[in-house]
Amino acid sequence: MAKDSTISLQVIRRLPRYYRFLYDLKENGITRISSRELAQRMRLTASQIRQDLNCFGGFGQQGYGYLVDQLYDEIGHILGMDQLTKTILLGVGNLGTAVGNHIDFKSRGFNLIGLFDDNPELVGDTRADMVIRSTDEIEEFCRREKPEMAVLCIPKEAAPRLVEVLVGCGVKGFWNFSHYDILHDYPDVIVENVHMGDSLMTLSYHMVQEEN
């Protein structure tokens, strides 16, 4: 499998979508698919699909198409789905509870091993089959369990202090729902920001365009 560090972020962002569609094909018992058929299902062009998959060495054969199982596994491997990175979640309000319950971390390469909140009324409660710990315990927990990823479902104001602790304990990746700009202060960590409001504004843009 060729890996190319110059692969554009756009292509990378499409990989999870390929992975989802291939999963559905597998579930429906489809073992082989042409780039044309896959393109139709994904509303892409066949040439874009061939181009995207060529970035990773290309998997298909002219006139034969792609083997669904193989392509699924390869893309899963590229995305790191075949390993489980230890993960903790900070902030178990509505958002953190939704993320903890709604997201299947294990099938996305992460193993959620701890939940933390600074609200004493939540500490000791259970979410996603785990007991909520106090944020005071984070440092000791991290030194012991060595999580490498943290999900931040905390307010922006609370984030800088906690991120400092986490980075100090060796956390390398953040799935960041807070609006704190982590990369500004820690340019070497890996951050995936989730700005749900941006998605909503994009929808607004398209609805406004439609009216005009």
Next chain:
Amino acid sequence: MAKDSTISLQVIRRLPRYYRFLYDLKENGITRISSRELAQRMRLTASQIRQDLNCFGGFGQQGYGYLVDQLYDEIGHILGMDQLTKTILLGVGNLGTAVGNHIDFKSRGFNLIGLFDDNPELVGDTRADMVIRSTDEIEEFCRREKPEMAVLCIPKEAAPRLVEVLVGCGVKGFWNFSHYDILHDYPDVIVENVHMGDSLMTLSYHMVQEEN
């Protein structure tokens, strides 16, 4: 203000980010900013910023920079932030509750006017200062209130039946957290899909690359 329907989706997706950064500048009392300074804050290049904003007619003046207030208002206008589209939310579980409470719809061009769930234990409860209605009431509610956007926080299986009702009632836009492929069945509506799992897989990809 020039509008150009050929603007790439990439540029459009960056607009909410400009809008957020400009909001912060306003909040910090900054009235004027050069493309170089804005670029530094946003981790873009000055030329990319000039290019992006030129798609919409360009706002800056050589050697003077951008007026923060004016640029904020203009981008807000492009994004449709100066109107309020009537919106309903379906599915008031953890995810729907988080979305209803966590997202400031009004500052993103939408007015949340109704919550619906098919769980009889939730119907009559209050979330985000609204009473949860039964999904049985959706059609009558839509005929009366004419919402144009629906947020779907429901399972994939429940979505097709409800989307059929909503499209029939004139709902034109969907903020879709379910994994139902709305555009496949209704190519003419406007859909913004939120696949949080894709974001998580992208983070996994970057963490795996870092290790190699």
